[in-house]
Amino acid sequence: MTDSRPVIAEFVDVHRHYVMGDNVVKALAGVSVQVKKGDYLAIMGRSGSGKSTMLNILGCLDRPTQGAYLVGGRDVSRLSDDALSEVRGHEIGFIFQSFNLIPQLTVLENLEVPLFYQGRIGPESRAKAEHLATRVGLAGRLDHKPMELSGGQQQRVAIARALMNDPLFLLADEATGNLDSNTEREILDLLDELRAEGVTIVIVTHNAKVAERADRTLWLKDGTVECFVDNRKTQAVPS
Amino acid sequence: MIGDLGRTIRLGLKSLLLHKLRSSLTTAGILFGVASVIAMLAVGEGASQDALMRFRDMGVTNVLIRSKKPEETQQSSSSSGMSILGYGLFYKEADRIADALPSATVVRVREVQRGLMRSENWVSSIVIGTEPAFLPVTNMQIAEGRWLTDLDLSRQANVCVLGASLARALFPLENPIDQTVLAGTEDRFRIIGVLEYQGRAAGASGTTYDECAFVPMTSSRRRFGDTVRNLSTNRFEAVELHEIKVRLETSEEVESAAAVLRDMLLPKSDPAIGGMAPHVKAGDVEITVPLELLKQEEASKRMFNIVLAVIASISLLVGGIGIMNVMLATVTERTREIGIRRALGAKKKHIIQQFLVEAGVLSALGGLVGVGLGLLIPDLITRFFDQRTDVLPQHVLLAFGISAAVGVVFGIYPAWRAANMDPVEALRHE
Ligand SMILES: Nc1ncnc2c1ncn2[C@@H]1O[C@H](COP(=O)(O)OP(=O)(O)OP(=O)(O)O)[C@@H](O)[C@H]1O
Ligand SMILES: [Mg+2]
Numbered sequence: 001m002t003d004s005r006p007v008i009a010e011f012v013d014v015h016r017h018y019v020m021g022d023n024v025v026k027a028l029a030g031v032s033v034q035v036k037k038g039d040y041l042a043i044m045g046r047s048g049s050g051k052s053t054m055l056n057i058l059g060c061l062d063r064p065t066q067g068a069y070l071v072g073g074r075d076v077s078r079l080s081d082d083a084l085s086e087v088r089g090h091e092i093g094f095i096f097q098s099f100n101l102i103p104q105l106t107v108l109e110n111l112e113v114p115l116f117y118q119g120r121i122g123p124e125s126r127a128k129a130e131h132l133a134t135r136v137g138l139a140g141r142l143d144h145k146p147m148e149l150s151g152g153q154q155q156r157v158a159i160a161r162a163l164m165n166d167p168l169f170l171l172a173d174e175a176t177g178n179l180d181s182n183t184e185r186e187i188l189d190l191l192d193e194l195r196a197e198g199v200t201i202v203i204v205t206h207n208a209k210v211a212e213r214a215d216r217t218l219w220l221k222d223g224t225v226e227c228f229v230d231n232r233k234t235q236a237v238p239s
Numbered sequence: 240m241i242g243d244l245g246r247t248i249r250l251g252l253k254s255l256l257l258h259k260l261r262s263s264l265t266t267a268g269i270l271f272g273v274a275s276v277i278a279m280l281a282v283g284e285g286a287s288q289d290a291l292m293r294f295r296d297m298g299v300t301n302v303l304i305r306s307k308k309p310e311e312t313q314q315s316s317s318s319s320g321m322s323i324l325g326y327g328l329f330y331k332e333a334d335r336i337a338d339a340l341p342s343a344t345v346v347r348v349r350e351v352q353r354g355l356m357r358s359e360n361w362v363s364s365i366v367i368g369t370e371p372a373f374l375p376v377t378n379m380q381i382a383e384g385r386w387l388t389d390l391d392l393s394r395q396a397n398v399c400v401l402g403a404s405l406a407r408a409l410f411p412l413e414n415p416i417d418q419t420v421l422a423g424t425e426d427r428f429r430i431i432g433v434l435e436y437q438g439r440a441a442g443a444s445g446t447t448y449d450e451c452a453f454v455p456m457t458s459s460r461r462r463f464g465d466t467v468r469n470l471s472t473n474r475f476e477a478v479e480l481h482e483i484k485v486r487l488e489t490s491e492e493v494e495s496a497a498a499v500l501r502d503m504l505l506p507k508s509d510p511a512i513g514g515m516a517p518h519v520k521a522g523d524v525e526i527t528v529p530l531e532l533l534k535q536e537e538a539s540k541r542m543f544n545i546v547l548a549v550i551a552s553i554s555l556l557v558g559g560i561g562i563m564n565v566m567l568a569t570v571t572e573r574t575r576e577i578g579i580r581r582a583l584g585a586k587k588k589h590i591i592q593q594f595l596v597e598a599g600v601l602s603a604l605g606g607l608v609g610v611g612l613g614l615l616i617p618d619l620i621t622r623f624f625d626q627r628t629d630v631l632p633q634h635v636l637l638a639f640g641i642s643a644a645v646g647v648v649f650g651i652y653p654a655w656r657a658a659n660m661d662p663v664e665a666l667r668h669e
Contacts, residue, residue, distance in 0.1 A: 061582060061662045082586045089584020100579045100666070104253045117584040121246060165584070 005036040007073070008168045008200055009058065014067035014077075016053050016223075027053040029223040030067070035169060035202060040195050042211035042231075043204045045220030052173075054220065055204045059092055059171050060084045072168055089117050093162030097174035099154040101146035107133065107157050108142040114165045125164075132160040136190060152183035159190060169200035176210055188213050244596070251597040254569070255604075265565040266605025268558030269645065273606045273638045276551040277613025280634040282620060283547065285627035287540045294536065296439040297529035301376065302485040302497050304328065304336075304504060306478050307525040323466060325477035326523040332504070333483050339503065340485065340496055346372045347456055348482035351463045355452060356421040357409040364405055365451045366422055368459025376486040379448065384416045384432030387455050391431075395457040399428035403436035404449040420452070426462045428454060493530045500526055555641060558602065559649035566598050566653035577657050578665030587658040594657050598650025599643050606642030610635055 016028040027050045035041055045051050056062035057069055060076055063084075069077045076087050094100075101110045111129035112121055133139055136156040138149075146154055155175065162170050172191070176184040192213060195201055203214060211217045212231050219226040255262045297303060306327025330347070337345040349368035354361055367373075374386050382403065391398050399420065406415050415430045422428060437449050454462075466477045487496050504524045570577070577590055613635070617628035 056663050059582065061666070082588075085581065085584055085586040088582060094582045096579075096666070100575070100582075102576050102579060104257050105250065109250065113580065114583045116243070116246065117580075117586070117589055119243065121243065161583075 003036065005038060007034050008037050008039075008071070009035040009202070010068075010070040011054075011057075012068040012070070014054075014057060014064045014069060016050075016057060016062070017065045026223050028057070028064070031220075031223070031225055033218060033225065035200060037168075037200055038195075038198055039169075039216070040191075040201045040214040041203070042214035042217040043202065043220060044206070044208075044211050044217055045226070049220040050223040051204045051220055053223075055171065055173055058202060059094060060087045085117075089114060090165060091168040093165065093167035093170045095155070095158050095162050095170060095172040095175045097177040099146070099151070099158045099178070101154055101157055101161075103146055106143050106145060107138065107149075110146065110157060111142075111161050111164055114161065118165070128164060129160070132163055133157070135163075136160045150183075151179050152186060155179065155183075155187050156190065159187075159194075163194075163199070169202055170194070172201065172203040174205055174207075175203060176207070177205075184210075247593060247596045248600055251593065251600050254573075254597060255601055261565060262601060262604075265561050266558075266601055266608070268561040269555065269602045269605030269642045270558075270609040270612065272551065272554035272558045273609025273642045274612035274616060275554060276547070276638045276641075277610065277630065277635055278616035278620070278628075279547050279550070280638075281613075281617035281628040281630045282626065283540065283543050284629040284631060284634070285617070285621075287536055287543075288629050289627045290536045291533060293439070294529040294533040297527065297532075298376065298378065298484075298486065299530045299533060300487045300490050300493060301529060302487070302493065302500055303527040303529070304483040304485065304500060305525045305527070306481050307523050308476070309523045323475040323477050327478040328480040328483055328504075328524060330479050333480060335503065336483060336485060336500065339499055340487075342488055342492070343496060344372050344376055344486040346370060346376050346484040346486070347480050348373070348484065349456060349459045349463075349479075350481040351459060351467060353422045353426075353463075355405070355409060357418070360409050360411070362405060362408045362450075365446060366399075366459065366463070367448075367451050367453050368456045368463075369453060370456050372486075373453070373484070376484050377448065379437060380435040382433050382435045383414075384430070386432055387453065392455045392457050395461050396455060397426070397428045397458060397462075398431045398454065400432040400434060400453040401430060402434050402447070402449040402451045402453075404447070405452060406430075406433045422452070422462075428452075428458075490530055493528060497526065497528045497531070551638075551641075555645050558605065558642070559645040562598055562602050562646050563649040563653060565601070566594060566650050567656070569597070570594060570653045570657040573657075574660060574665050574668040577660055578662050578668065581660075581662035582666060590658040591654045594654035595647055595650045598646040598653070600646070602646025602649075603639070603643040605646075606639045609642065610639050613638065 011031050011033045014028055014031045015026065018025040018027055031050075031054065043051055043054060053062070057064055060071070063079075064077045067077065068075050071087055071091055076084065079087065102113065105113070108126065108129050111132065112125050115121055115125045115128075130139070130142065133142055136159055138153060138156050138160070141149065141153070146157065149157065159170075175191075176187050179187060188210065191201060191203075201214070203210065205211055214231055217229040217231060219229065308324075309326055333345055333347045337343070347370060351366045351368065353364060353366045355364045355366075369387070370392060371387055371389055374381070381400075384400070386400060387398070390396075401409070401415060409415065409420060410418065415433060417429065417431075419427050419429050434448065437447060439447060465479055466475050485496065485500065487493050504526065580590065580593075614630060617630055620626055621628050
């Protein structure tokens with residue numbers, strides 16, 4: 001069966017080495033993976049296996065030491081700092097474990113931050129923020145400060161913020177790690193709904209309950225892909 | 240772009256308001272710097288405007304030569320009684336000056352103290368004997384009637400022109416023109432004119448021309464003579480001319496004319512070389528050159544401004560260091576925010592912009608309050624110390640502009656630090 005969906009993000013033999021004096025830590029040692037439009041991919045692995053390193057490169061916060069990373073078909077592995085900032089701003093929606101809202105800004109202002117750096121603040125950005133706040137179930141909270149919201153609500157704001165720039169994909173880092181299990185379920189349900197609307201999601205997690213919501217799980221081990229697990233068939237596919 | 244800057248400023252204010260106390264303490268340095276600069280400039284400006292106006296009133300193209308009573312020596316005071324103390328300028332000297340400076344206008348002035356009486360009103364005044372050119376040389380105007388003419392002088396007419404205050408004192412209700420006034424006990428003068436109000440000092444004495452009466456030079460001489468009893472020392476003094484005003488055509492001529500006059504009238508350090516004018520007694524003539532005083536005042540003002548600039552720089556430097564300190568703390572505290580912003584697409588330049596704006600807003604706020612205080616202080620100084628102060632708008636703008644600039648300059652390093660953080664590290668920061 002051929003899959004004609006476009007590839008949104010692709011690792012081609014990505015290495016990331018940290019040089020510590022004489023030692024070289026190979027946090028990633030040749031990882032290749034494709035994320036297609038509409039995918040829901042989970043990345044798992046033991047502590048130190050390279051998950052965070054992979055997430056940083058996926059999020060264009062870091063560059064591979066070797067290999068290529070393509071976002072929407074364009075190699076971003078050698079881009080300048082400014083160009084990477086632009087890729088982050090236009091193509092990626094970040095969701096963090098600790099929500100990472102800016103405390104002194106209101107919900108509306110937080111939502112507008114990604115568009116601010118694209119010079120797109122105006123009535124449209126406000127309308128969009130209102131629309132997305134409603135979408136994540138926070139209509140009427142636009143003028144609240146993050147501290148006035150519960151953890152689950154804050155994470156909803158963060159998800160709305162991640163969608164403000166119509167990203168190619170959402171990149172979630174342990175998105176439910178700071179939430180209780182009920183709230184966790186609500187957030188995961190929200191991600192499922194977004195997924196159903198066609199949003200592409202990559203999530204890094206320790207939590208099997210989180211990972212099983214995804215279509216596929218990528219298992220990392222010592223900086224390499226140990227295996228892919230297709231969660232719908234629940235059987236391991238060796239890489 | 241403008242809207243974006245406005246937003247950056249507004250959100251920057253929000254961040255600063257998170258730490259109200261810290262932010263306000265930080266701006267104190269800038270605040271007092273700006274306030275003291277404005278206040279000092281206002282005081283300096285006021286004092287110098289005061290002086291400049293006084294010198295300008297004397298006329299910048301004029302040279303004023305006054306008779307000065309010599310310091311009384313031991314013998315002359317012991318031999319008081321009926322002796323006559325003669326000193327000062329002679330009529331002849333005015334002619335010599337006119338010859339030496341052909342392009343100059345030379346005005347002779349005699350001052351005689353007399354009580355002036357009009358019905359029940361009596362005023363002690365100075366009767367100035369002078370000539371027609373006095374009016375243009377002193378830049379005064381006639382309010383009513385007319386000024387003295389050459390004909391009045393040649394006829395030794397008993398006519399007089401009153402200063403504005405004197406006219407009001409003697410004639411509170413009537414029009415003084417063509418009325419008469421009694422000077423002393425026997426000399427009656429017909430009033431032909433009243434001067435516009437001047438409000439400035441005539442000479443060192445502190446009285447203004449507004450309180451004086453003006454009569455023809457020749458009439459003064461004939462009526463009052465050249466010997467005058469000084470009421471305070473009860474001695475007779477013989478003074479021909481109390482003042483000679485020399486008006487040059489342009490201010491360029493003043494310097495050379497002043498040199499000629501000094502050479503002519505002041506005692507030389509070595510009489511053997513130049514030889515002193517035989518009829519001028521040493522030390523009884525004083526030459527005032529308003530233009531020179533004006534220049535001296537301007538020079539001392541420049542000096543004052545340099546001192547001020549140094550003080551201002553030091554206080555603003557201290558203020559700037561305060562800003563830098565607090566901005567470094569802010570950047571460290573908000574490391575995670577910087578990471579978040581970078582993840583959401585901020586370039587380094589956006590981060591720099593943000594923190595520069597915050598630093599600028601912080602110091603501009605200090606500057607703004609400083610301006611308020613700086614406007615208040617001169618007001619209080621004027622009220623309580625009776626010292627003229629002038630707040631110039633350009634000084635206020637300058638002080639405020641510098642304060643905002645200080646914030647931006649001292650914000651550069653913290654902002655640069657913020658922008659160059661590794662986004663990954665910044666996001667991991669607790
Ligand atoms: N900045 C760094 N400098 C040096 N070594 C690093 C750095 N970041 C990560 N490493 C190393 O790279 C390897 C992978 O680290 P990484 O943080 O990606 O693991 P992880 O899978 O995210 O682990 P965890 O589940 O504990 O977060 C580890 O051996 C780690 O020590
Ligand atoms: Mg990790």
